[in-house]
Amino acid sequence: MINTSFDSNQGGLSCIRTSVKDQGPRALVQVMADQINGGLDDRYDRQLMIWGHSGQDLLSQSHVCVVDDNQTLLMRECVKSLALMGIHEITVVFGSSNGSDFVNKSNSDILGFDALESMNPDVTFHIWNENAVPIDSQHKLWNSFSIVICLCTAGPLLQRVMKLSAVPLIMASTNDNLGFVRLIGSEPHCVIDSHGHFTFDLRLNRMWPELAEYHESFDVKNMSQEEVSSLPYSVLLYNVGKSLKSKNIPINRKSVRAEFIELHDSILSGPLTNDLNFVEAERSSFLLYDQSGPFPHNLTNILNSFHAEPNSTINRWVYQFVRCIRIFYDLRGDLPVSAFIPDMESSTKLFNAQKAVYQRKAAKDKSEIMRILAKENYSLIPEPLIDKMLENLKHLDAIKMGSLSSATRTISEKPKFNKLLSLQNDRHDTTFVSPAMASILGAMVSQECVKLLTHQYVPVENTLLYDGDSNETSTFIL
Amino acid sequence: MDVSDVKILILGAGGLGCEIVKTLALYGLPELHIVDMDTIELTNLNRQFLFSTRDIGKPKASVAAEAINRLQIPCKNGVTGFVHVVPHNQDLTQFNDDFISQFDIIVSGLDSIEARRWINFKLHDVTVKSNFKTVIPFIDGATEGLMGNCKLIVPGFTSCYECSLSTLPQNTETYPLCTLASNPRTLAHCIQYASIILWPREFPNRPHDLESPDDLQWLYEKSLHRAEEFNIHHSTLTTRYVLGVLKSIIPSVTTTNSIIAGQCCKQAIDLLTDKIDIETCPTFTMYNGEAGATMFSYRHERDASCTVCSVFA
Ligand SMILES: [Zn+2]
Numbered sequence: 001m002i003n004t005s006f007d008s009n010q011g012g013l014s015c016i017r018t019s020v021k022d023q024g025p026r027a028l029v030q031v032m033a034d035q036i037n038g039g040l041d042d043r044y045d046r047q048l049m050i051w052g053h054s055g056q057d058l059l060s061q062s063h064v065c066v067v068d069d070n071q072t073l074l075m076r077e078c079v080k081s082l083a084l085m086g087i088h089e090i091t092v093v094f095g096s097s098n099g100s101d102f103v104n105k106s107n108s109d110i111l112g113f114d115a116l117e118s119m120n121p122d123v124t125f126h127i128w129n130e131n132a133v134p135i136d137s138q139h140k141l142w143n144s145f146s147i148v149i150c151l152c153t154a155g156p157l158l159q160r161v162m163k164l165s166a167v168p169l170i171m172a173s174t175n176d177n178l179g180f181v182r183l184i185g186s187e188p189h190c191v192i193d194s195h196g197h198f199t200f201d202l203r204l205n206r207m208w209p210e211l212a213e214y215h216e217s218f219d220v221k222n223m224s225q226e227e228v229s230s231l232p233y234s235v236l237l238y239n240v241g242k243s244l245k246s247k248n249i250p251i252n253r254k255s256v257r258a259e260f261i262e263l264h265d266s267i268l269s270g271p272l273t274n275d276l277n278f279v280e281a282e283r284s285s286f287l288l289y290d291q292s293g294p295f296p297h298n299l300t301n302i303l304n305s306f307h308a309e310p311n312s313t314i315n316r317w318v319y320q321f322v323r324c325i326r327i328f329y330d331l332r333g334d335l336p337v338s339a340f341i342p343d344m345e346s347s348t349k350l351f352n353a354q355k356a357v358y359q360r361k362a363a364k365d366k367s368e369i370m371r372i373l374a375k376e377n378y379s380l381i382p383e384p385l386i387d388k389m390l391e392n393l394k395h396l397d398a399i400k401m402g403s404l405s406s407a408t409r410t411i412s413e414k415p416k417f418n419k420l421l422s423l424q425n426d427r428h429d430t431t432f433v434s435p436a437m438a439s440i441l442g443a444m445v446s447q448e449c450v451k452l453l454t455h456q457y458v459p460v461e462n463t464l465l466y467d468g469d470s471n472e473t474s475t476f477i478l
Numbered sequence: 479m480d481v482s483d484v485k486i487l488i489l490g491a492g493g494l495g496c497e498i499v500k501t502l503a504l505y506g507l508p509e510l511h512i513v514d515m516d517t518i519e520l521t522n523l524n525r526q527f528l529f530s531t532r533d534i535g536k537p538k539a540s541v542a543a544e545a546i547n548r549l550q551i552p553c554k555n556g557v558t559g560f561v562h563v564v565p566h567n568q569d570l571t572q573f574n575d576d577f578i579s580q581f582d583i584i585v586s587g588l589d590s591i592e593a594r595r596w597i598n599f600k601l602h603d604v605t606v607k608s609n610f611k612t613v614i615p616f617i618d619g620a621t622e623g624l625m626g627n628c629k630l631i632v633p634g635f636t637s638c639y640e641c642s643l644s645t646l647p648q649n650t651e652t653y654p655l656c657t658l659a660s661n662p663r664t665l666a667h668c669i670q671y672a673s674i675i676l677w678p679r680e681f682p683n684r685p686h687d688l689e690s691p692d693d694l695q696w697l698y699e700k701s702l703h704r705a706e707e708f709n710i711h712h713s714t715l716t717t718r719y720v721l722g723v724l725k726s727i728i729p730s731v732t733t734t735n736s737i738i739a740g741q742c743c744k745q746a747i748d749l750l751t752d753k754i755d756i757e758t759c760p761t762f763t764m765y766n767g768e769a770g771a772t773m774f775s776y777r778h779e780r781d782a783s784c785t786v787c788s789v790f791a
Contacts, residue, residue, distance in 0.1 A: 439740030
């Protein structure tokens with residue numbers, strides 16, 4: 001046992017809490033994952049905390065095309081955000097219907113092309129007039145884009161974009177105080193990490209033999225106060241569950257709490273709140289009655305979203321991976337175990353021992369998943385992605401994209417959306433956009449673009465209406 | 479209010495500040511002031527687009543003002559001349575009442591809660607002292623990652639910044655000292671041990687400076703030693719990891735800043751053009767882009783026990 005001078009005179013583990021700042025376990029997991037991926041770039045430091053090196057790597061391989069009739073402020077705001085975030089290549093295509101065939105590189109423009117081009121040395125710009133790009137929508141130029149963003153509301157350029165079928169498309173426009181963003185694609189979009197609320201599953205109610213053996217190895221009732229204080233909370237939970245079972249008492253919030261107090265008071269003096277491992281155990285008592293459910297809804301959703309193997313690479317990898325998880329689940333009756341466990345108030349030695357039990361099982365489950373992947377001929381998925389998805393089973397998802405054929409459909413419950421569509425169909429003056437609206441909408445468009453490119457966070461499903469009169473958004477499926 | 483003769487003070491020339499001054503300049507407003515005491519760093523450049531690598535080390539407010547002034551953006555609303563931005567490279571709490579009273583609106587993109595509390599108190603104080611002759615609306619933007627909010631505060635008419643402090647997320651995690659001293663289990667525990675126990679023991683007369691590479695290296699080595707001693711997996715431990723644990727760095731991206739700054743500027747223009755009724759309008763706008771893009775607004779209720787604005791109740 002290591003020096004315990006800090007707690008020996010305070011009874012159990014009741015310690016002074018220091019108020020030190022921490023970014024929370026999630027942020028640390030993210031930092032750790034990123035460190036593994038190597039290189040760091042100070043320019044992107046603050047956004048790496050949002051989507052990590054894996055997300056930034058995808059951005060640095062992307063080519064985004066932004067199409068607009070005129071060189072509107074909305075287009076400039078959108079390109080500005082894309083450039084700052086480090087999209088590798090940006091192609092701007094603008095229309096010739098307004099008579100000007102040349103790119104207006106005016107110095108007096110705060111978001112002129114000169115300014116945009118100098119914002120980030122990592123970005124390559126191409127600026128094209130519509131007459132200079134191939135007319136054929138099937139031309140390989142169009143297929144070289146990762147995403148096309150279309151800000152046109154009418155005219156021949158829009159007609160050409162409407163013929164693109166393979167590339168994901170983001171359409172957006174704004175008029176007066178209204179704006180919309182719509183995501184269109186030929187197949188659903190898979191999310192690798194929704195960054196939703198993080199929950200751990202310690203499998204306390206469905207243990208594998210080694211985990212059960214480990215938990216059985218503690219004779220809690222015959223331990224000294226100090227020994228009990230050094231136990232991870234899962235051991236306490238296990239004992240409470242076992243004791244309830246032996247007494248034939250059903251496991252629920254109330255019975256667990258009563259049993260806890262009994263266990264605590266039989267060994268330790270003072271209030272339960274003095275003993276941090278008991279406090280943590282009580283907070284996590286749901287792990288005892290959290291039954292292994294059916295196959296998770298989010299994974300079922302991914303399998304049901306595709307009628308055949310997805311075309312885009314990452315979607316295909318996610319789909320293949322989830323298929324293998326399903327095969328594993330059908331064989332084993334459970335999901336693979338995660339190698340990550342939450343920190344538990346306990347002695348270093350016991351915590352490390354317990355962590356090792358989980359890591360051994362996680363490694364075993366992973367090798368079985370690898371075997372299934374190989375058997376199914378899904379051997380192209382990169383291993384870091386497999387590791388990431390194994391840690392993120394609860395945060396994988398698929399969303400449905402809109403279709404080109406519904407792009408101009410109105411929707412009766414959304415009068416403001418219909419108004420916006422009719423304004424653009426009337427070729428209303430769309431060239432004037434207020435600077436604030438352009439800033440808001442341009443950034444929303446680029447943010448959705450980055451979510452699609454990184455497969456992180458959940459994109460809009462699939463049409464977003466921003467209402468600047470009420471300062472609210474609404475989302476609906478078209 | 480007459481938009482042709484308007485003066486706006488922008489607090490902060492960081493991610494939000496650059497966006498705010500750009501958007502207000504594009505409205506062709508004649509006179510904008512911007513205050514910031516910081517200098518430009520490389521990590522600013524993924525969102526503070528008025529700066530480039532050659533500006534590193536220069537004061538933010540001056541470089542931002544110069545970036546706009548150089549472009550000679552014509553004023554609108556019948557005013558001749560160009561948009562003029564006046565920089566103040568200083569601590570905003572050094573401003574006196576007369577200076578602050580000249581502005582029609584104050585828009586803030588600050589990163590410090592204390593500075594916001596100061597300006598909130600100051601504006602309420604000015605309102606009381608002038609017996610409601612000087613009421614300066616304060617529009618406050620804040621972002622973290624893909625989330626943000628915009629608050630409209632009109633002294634005497636709405637709730638104030640102080641009233642909303644309880645809605646701020648608690649971003650601090652606490653560790654029991656005995657965990658650090660005896661039972662470390664994570665790298666964060668080892669780093670905190672090096673920082674709050676070993677450092678003061680070795681250097682009782684000075685706190686560590688995370689900007690100093692030597693101090694950081696010392697903390698890194700002690701953390702590493704601690705991790706080795708306790709058999710804690712440490713292949714991910716680097717000086718950057720140490721910095722990440724000890725310094726609360728807020729994740730930040732240009733898109734969220736653009737959205738929140740745009741929202742703040744829209745509120746400012748709506749106020750100037752009398753489009754909103756400060757007695758009834760929604761005052762707080764919350765935004766979350768993590769799942770879809772949700773924005774909603776509501777009128778924040780005044781906290782009856784607020785030490786700053788309860789004098790108006
Ligand atoms: Zn108040």
